[in-house]
Amino acid sequence: MNSKLGHLSLNQLSFLIIILFGLLPLTTFFIIAHDNFYWTQVVASYLLVVLLFVLVLVVVIGWFKAKEMANADVEGFSFVRLSFKKVDKEYFGFDDSDMENVELLTTLLPSKEKIVIREVPKNKQSGNLRFLFSFLDHIIEGGIQGLGKESRDSLSSLVQKRFSFDGSEINQNTFASSYSKWSQKTKEGDYDDTRKAITKALGLS
Numbered sequence: 001m002n003s004k005l006g007h008l009s010l011n012q013l014s015f016l017i018i019i020l021f022g023l024l025p026l027t028t029f030f031i032i033a034h035d036n037f038y039w040t041q042v043v044a045s046y047l048l049v050v051l052l053f054v055l056v057l058v059v060v061i062g063w064f065k066a067k068e069m070a071n072a073d074v075e076g077f078s079f080v081r082l083s084f085k086k087v088d089k090e091y092f093g094f095d096d097s098d099m100e101n102v103e104l105l106t107t108l109l110p111s112k113e114k115i116v117i118r119e120v121p122k123n124k125q126s127g128n129l130r131f132l133f134s135f136l137d138h139i140i141e142g143g144i145q146g147l148g149k150e151s152r153d154s155l156s157s158l159v160q161k162r163f164s165f166d167g168s169e170i171n172q173n174t175f176a177s178s179y180s181k182w183s184q185k186t187k188e189g190d191y192d193d194t195r196k197a198i199t200k201a202l203g204l205s
Contacts, residue, residue: 017053017057021053022049022050022052022053023046023049023050026045026046026049030042030045074105074108074158074162075154075155075157075158075161076154077140077141077154077155077158078108078140078141079105079106079107079108079139079140079141080106080138080139080140080141080204081106082102082103082106082139082202082203082204083203084099084102084103085203086202086203087099087102087201087202087203088200088201088202088203091197091201092117092118092135092201093116093117093118094115094116095116097112097113098115098116100112101113101114101115101162102115102139105162106139111162114161114162114163114164115162115163115164116163116164116165116166117131117132117135117163117164117165117166118165118166128165128178129159129170129174129175129178129179129182130178130181130182130185130191131194132159132163132170133178133179133182133183133186134182134186134191134194134195134198135198136155136159137186137195138195138198138199138202138204139202145183145186145187146183147179147183152176152179155179156172156175156176159175160172
């Protein structure tokens with residue numbers, strides 16, 4: 001179940017549990033009882049057992065998923081669903097670990113390590129808060145432009161917990177001023193080329 005937290009589904013293990021702990025004992029019971037039941041009673045019993053086990057499995061998987069989400073440190077944000085096969089990791093300078101942690105972030109699961117924002121190879125723009133803001137503006141539902149103070153504080157906490165600049169911590173003291181400048185310049189269209197490139201690199205275009 002833990003391996004499938006990101007996808008609420010019934011996998012092969014779930015069906016194996018249903019067969020071993022639900023259907024097998026029930027089958028043994030009917031074999032012993034032999035002809036003491038009508039076939040309609042037998043079918044109804046199987047259907048009831050399967051339904052009960054499916055409901056229990058859904059609740060258990062959902063509970064584990066909710067528990068993981070509560071510990072995900074995403075500060076109340078929700079994220080756009082990305083097709084990671086389409087993401088150009090070379091554009092962002094992401095390695096396999098970064099890609100895994102971006103996927104964990106966007107599926108509201110705890111990360112193993114911080115996502116590293118490095119130099120962007122195609123346009124030589126160094127990893128900085130303005131580029132990170134543009135990246136987050138694309139992957140967070142509703143974007144991050146024009147946030148109020150409380151939401152900005154939440155965004156700052158999210159960035160501190162889940163991102164770093166090539167191994168170095170992000171300077172929290174410059175966060176507010178950098179966000180204000182980015183938000184204003186984005187509104188004026190200064191980052192349009194970068195935003196188009198990020199949209200394409202994320203496979204959203």
